[in-house]
Amino acid sequence: MNQSMAAKQMAYAPLNEHAVTEQPMAMTTQPMAMNTQTTVIINQPQSTIIRGWHSGICDCCQDMKSCCCSFFLGHCYYACLASRMGEDCCVGFGCVPGGHLAMRVALRHKHEIPGTICDDCCMVTYCLPCTMCQLAREMDQLGYPPKDGCC
Incomplete structure (x- = not known):
């Protein structure tokens, strides 16, 4: 050697x-x-399973109710989504600058959905109705209870 x-x-x-x-x-x-x-008993640490959104940003046709509410009722529907998340309805209604972005980021972090704030910002900026539809579908999938008086 x-x-x-x-x-x-x-x-x-x-x-x-x-x-x-x-x-x-x-x-x-x-x-x-x-x-x-x-x-x-000595256990190995379990690896965490990384999952994405249950539906894509352009899968609006999966749920015509949220799609129609998002496009035609806009901020009123977003206020209902914010309330459903446990936030003040003013966040979703648009009274809080960056509120829609904050809603998406909060849900993503709470449920460990991978992504970046930059991606979230682009989604909210360029297609707010589709982003809010995706948020609504995700909350439905995760079992968030509906609020009275919401769409």
Whole structure:
């Protein structure tokens, strides 16, 4: 073995020193004095499942009610959505600058839907009715209860 290979192996040796080579297992011990048994179970951390929106931004035709309300009743419908999310209806009605963006970002973060604020901003800016339809469909899918007096 030449000197450069030996030096590389020595340089990487500390990295391999703590490598896990076996999966954790349940350990069972039985004390001699008693007939009790102790079991220790070591669990691996579970990976989180990343999911997206249940429907796309242009899937408005899946729910004609929210589509029509969003396009024809606009801010009144968005106020109902804000109320449904537990926010003040002024956020959805448009009285709060950036309120529609805040609604989308809040729902996305609460339910761990991947995305960026930049994407959300573009969606809200260029197609607010479709974005709000998507928000309504997502709330329906997640089981948000409807509010009285809303579309």
